[in-house]
Amino acid sequence: MIALFLNGQPKKVAIGSSLAQAIAVWEYTESNFAVAVNQQFVPRSHYHKTVLNDGDHIDVIAPMQGG
DSSP, X not given: OEXXXXXXXXXXXXXXXXXXXXXXXXXXXXXXXEEEEXXXXXXXXXXXXXXXXXTXXXXXXXXXXXX
């Protein structure tokens, strides 16, 4: 297992996990969100190719209603 941060909260995932695998484990089912790894935007087409590393900071950002 590797330790990382999801929206500032500590999480663990299996060694060698891709961003796509982690998102599935964390149960993000909506399609309206953007993801950054270590403050770098990751296009949805690269989620399967992006391997997570120990200490990574992942930010999942979803639109909010209101004003």
